[in-house]
Amino acid sequence: MSSGTDTTPRVALVTGTSSGIGASVVEHFCKQGFQVLAVDFNEAGEKIASDQGAAFYQADLTDPQACKNAVKEAIKRFGRVDILVNNAGIQHVSNIESFPEEKWQAIMNLMLTAPFLLTQAVWPSMRENGWGRIINIASIHAHVASPGKAAYVTAKHGLIGMTKTAALEGGEQGITANAVCPAYVQTPLVENQIADQAKMHKMDEQEVIEKIMLKDAAIKRLIEPAEVAQLVCYLASDAAGSVTGSSFNIDLGWTAH
Numbered sequence: 076m077s078s079g080t081d082t083t084p085r086v087a088l089v090t091g092t093s094s095g096i097g098a099s100v101v102e103h104f105c106k107q108g109f110q111v112l113a114v115d116f117n118e119a120g121e122k123i124a125s126d127q128g129a130a131f132y133q134a135d136l137t138d139p140q141a142c143k144n145a146v147k148e149a150i151k152r153f154g155r156v157d158i159l160v161n162n163a164g165i166q167h168v169s170n171i172e173s174f175p176e177e178k179w180q181a182i183m184n185l186m187l188t189a190p191f192l193l194t195q196a197v198w199p200s201m202r203e204n205g206w207g208r209i210i211n212i213a214s215i216h217a218h219v220a221s222p223g224k225a226a227y228v229t230a231k232h233g234l235i236g237m238t239k240t241a242a243l244e245g246g247e248q249g250i251t252a253n254a255v256c257p258a259y260v261q262t263p264l265v266e267n268q269i270a271d272q273a274k275m276h277k278m279d280e281q282e283v284i285e286k287i288m289l290k291d292a293a294i295k296r297l298i299e300p301a302e303v304a305q306l307v308c309y310l311a312s313d314a315a316g317s318v319t320g321s322s323f324n325i326d327l328g329w330t331a332h
């Protein structure tokens with residue numbers, strides 16, 4: 076797809092692209108003909124990106140300078156950034172009483188500060204072009220809490236606040252900002268959590284899936300990364316030009332209670 080009335084392909088910067096949702100977003104964007112800079116600290120992302128025709132930039136996004144450098148790299152390669160997908164994330168499951176401070180800090184740096192710094196760094200390019208899409212991969216935990224996830228829940232709730240603020244500031248500049256809020260998606264992040272939750276709740280892994288992860292879901296299955304990526308594609312499109320400041324649940328009916 077092209078940028079506005081000209082034929083230049085859209086340029087997207089996507090974070091957390093070495094697996095799961097981010098890898099699927101890169102695949103879907105490349106299929107649409109976008110120029111994509113995939114950013115991840117895991118060097119496995121290099122092959123995953125190049126197999127799809129995307130460029131790769133290795134960066135640990137808990138480092139503020141690395142966030143700024145990633146945007147510089149996108150602009151150096153492609154001359155602009157039209158779409159930013161803040162997706163990189165981690166999880167740590169532990170009760171507040173024993174939650175390690177360094178894990179709290181790492182989650183805040185990666186899942187709240189990095190999206191802010193990346194948004195700030197891509198903003199001038201989007202403003203100059205009068206068109207931009209900021210898509211924040213939040214979570215259903217941006218709206219509800221679960222025990223053991225203090226840092227994750229706090230960061231995701233905060234990300235909704237930043238999304239709304241960006242939407243209000245971007246409205247007159249052609250920049251939209253929206254959040255996507257999935258329930259449990261079949262990715263390594265969730266697979267690791269199943270084991271952690273099993274330990275915490277003294278259950279076996281199947282019980283964790285049935286009694287915790289899918290307990291409140293109307294549809295009793297995990298979500299596929301491609302289902303999330305397709306919602307991201309809609310939000311990145313011209314068709315979503317009037318959608319901003321919103322948060323889209325893709326949650327198997329979890330929050331319909």
Ligand code: NAD
Pocket residue numbers: 090091092093094095096097114115116117134135136137161162163164165185212213214215256257258259260261262263264265
């Ligand atoms: P994932 O573990 O499959 O992928 C996360 C990616 O982030 C990986 O490629 C990892 O290398 C990268 N990453 C981690 N730390 C990084 C760092 N410091 N710098 C750069 N990259 C880093 O996870 P996923 O499930 O695809 O999650 C993607 C996003 O979706 C996250 O923000 C997560 O919170 C959110 N989410 C996931 C689920 C789910 O059930 N899987 C549900 C709701 C929201």
